Amino acid sequence: MSTELQLPRAARIFVSFVALMRANGFAVAPEQTTAFLTAIELLGPRDLRDIRHAALATLAPPPERRATFDRLFDLHFRGNEAIEHTDDGEDDETVRLQEEGRGDEEPLLSDDANESGLTAARTEALVERRFAQLSTTDALRRLSREAPRRLPRRRGHRRMRARRGPFADLRRTLRDSVRSDGEILRLGHMKRRRRPRKFLLLIDVSGSMKSRTEENMKLAHALVQAAPNVEVFTFGTRLTRVTRPLRLKRREQALNAAAHLVSDWDGGTRIGDALQAFLAVPRFGGYARGAAVVVVSDGLERGDSDALRDAVAKLSRRAWRVSWLTPLASGPGFRPQTDALVAIERFVGDLVDGGSTASIVAHVLALGRRRAA
């Protein structure tokens, strides 16, 4: 770091901008501040645009927080009057669904309407049944403890040494053979290491799920904390990625940060459109590839059930297994009654109880023993 800044007084405004960014939760390292100042010097700067470019290039705000960055920048360098208040939820992480139908607030069925009927073809193991009786706190504790071990895994592409395996470890074999004058006495083996599979949790936060929303968010937080590569989205009339806030360690803080991002709590439901939107954003759609996908939703769709069916079909082809957890299935025997659930039943690997934290935890932890569907 050798460049002498000729104008330390002039540099103050830039350094204080970095401080402002840090105060607003942007991580900026000291080396980035130095690079920022050097970049400004390199560029002239001829006008404010140069300073903005320099800030973007060197301070590297995450794209999904670009709107916040722009506001801070304008506040700092152009004063208050330049700020136009934009909707906070319109960052890159939110996809607004085109408002066509009415975002209906009323559920089709009341929350306690448990349709009982024939048992769904998929029965839980008895062991899991017992766990499903746990209290919420115990269930979350169990999730945190066991998720690292029990979530689905897959064979990765990295290799590790093994006593037996399909690949020859030539490096080790050669080293061993040097000791015996080039004679190969034992061939080293390698096998593919097992890795945690991607896990995608999609949570319905519409009005009809209101009584479960907070519990579901707590569960999502516990899951993100317990395991790597978990992604969480909420959907109602919009689709919002909430993985980032949920990575905060303290639950209170994380849930507040997530609440801040999501702007469609307790509104209408357009599950089909939300899933279509999810699949249409390339990097979101990428999260689903080969992933264990769990949708927590009552399937009370006010949109078009064809859109929902197509979206779930597409999702199931892309994912390793799709599980649909609905609070309406908390009866012992359950047969889908709503159009939406009937439409998607063919495409999901599981259509089971999602009416309590304990039952969701039980299902999530049992997934590792299942196969692709």
Next chain:
Amino acid sequence: MAVRSNIVGIDSPEALEKALRAAYYLADEGLATSAYLGLALGKPLLLEGAPGVGKTEAAKAIAAVLGRRLIRLQCYEGIDASAALYEWNYPRQMLAIRQAGDESIDIYGETFLIERPMLAALRAPDSTVLLIDEIDRADQEFEAFLLEFLSDFQISIPERGTVRAAERPVVVLTSNRTRDLHEALRRRCVYHWIGYPSEEREARIVMLRASSVAEATARAVVAAVGKLRREPLSKAPGIAEAVDWAEAATLLNKGGARWPDAFKRSIGVALKDEEDLHFISPRLDAMLAEATA
């Protein structure tokens, strides 16, 4: 922070933008500024954006401007040091040991070393540009290993010692953002998010890349592609698709197909997913009529 005042006579973002244009790459102001800063500060340039916005092309153009060879390291899940740095030629080593008999032999000599992209870039930093493509596909371990490489540009080979770059190599990383990269990696780089170009710019790109295409055709294709990108498709057409579509439609037109029809018949060049085609087909005629109006 050492600043290189002069990179082959390019002393401002505008100069770089002009040089890139001469290499058939139209960069907007933001990209030209970031790339210029990356070169001037000697930091790696990290380009993120949706597939098909021209990230890899940008790296190729930068290499062309600097008159250097582009070394490409395509990332994939499970890529590790032996694919990125160096590997020993084991069969050859085994053979050498056997042939040597009682003579002593250095089986870790240069003849047995297989150079991989990162080592090649370290050894010739003044004549190469290292492109680390789609870093988001690699796993966390590789990212951590890359951090180390990007901070001091040296590699230690246990059997031979340390290889250090004589000067800081020019490195471009690209990411489709299929996962979030580590903050530390973004900090170490000069960062730029590439979005889809404006219609005006994209039409110019199409004409620059496909010289046979008339301006009206380029504009129509860009308008249609813009509409398609606003639809919920699983594979939105990128810039390369727009160029190909314009070329394909022009070819069909020369063979006698009328205008909107030529676009329609060559739609497979732009949309490469059966479901997307099925989804769009009811509205395709109207869309094309509007775009060619």
